[in-house]
Amino acid sequence: MSKKTMTLNLTEAEMAVLEELCDKKDLSKTVLLRQALRLYQRVEERLEKGDKLFFEDEASKEKAEIMML
């Protein structure tokens, strides 16, 4: 599959978070950003269908809705 290249400008803080996540997940920056795009698309698809996004505490079963604007 052919791929396209782009330049991404990040602030120092954004780059620091990206590098921290890459280190934690043992992934390259490209792979991590592709994962982020996949997840963003999936979340958007569900929200468009009228679904809500929640995080649930496994022990207490408490749910917290993530507000998406």
Added chain:
Amino acid sequence: MIATAPSDVTPVWLTDRNTNELVDAELWHGIVDRNLADWEAEWIPDLQRRLKLLNQQKVERRFWPQSRHWDWRDKLREIERRLANLSFAIVAQDMTQAMMTIDLTKRARMPGHDGQHLVYIDFLEAAPWNRNDLAEEPARFGGCGLILINAAIQQSILEGFKGRIGLHSLPQANSFYANACGMTDLGQDATYENLRYFELDPDSARSFIEKGKGE
């Protein structure tokens, strides 16, 4: 709109169960309309014929193929525009022999790997004539499952996931994933129809490849 041509094609080989000889086949990267046509026009009627035989032989329904309700057209329609999902098909002798869809957003559960990304196999199915468990007719081609597992591992490596893969297995396939593929059985998953959940870690993935499985 389902694609009409795969994005890539890799040569693979199946085993003819009658002659034990290798048969040229192709791994298609992306299930396309032609594969769905084979499923609709060839897989479904063949499956129905075998179910009829099982019924005539008074085989209990719990022993019938558990994937018999899968609708590949629906599955493909659901994921066709999603970046997180990919699909594969094996084609030999001008006919689709097996299909698989995968998800790239799931995380590993195995201790020591939990939270790391993996390739999750959503659905994997061989054509009815390539199955050993249907109405006492011997399978025509062997090797479909291993080729598709190999494809999932290769995709995992390509994505930077180190070969990690995971899946929920239908009961009839538990021993294939545990024994033929060397996956670790992490037990029944109460959140997923009580199916057993299996994972392959990077070391086991390397071992799978080194043994030349699914090539």
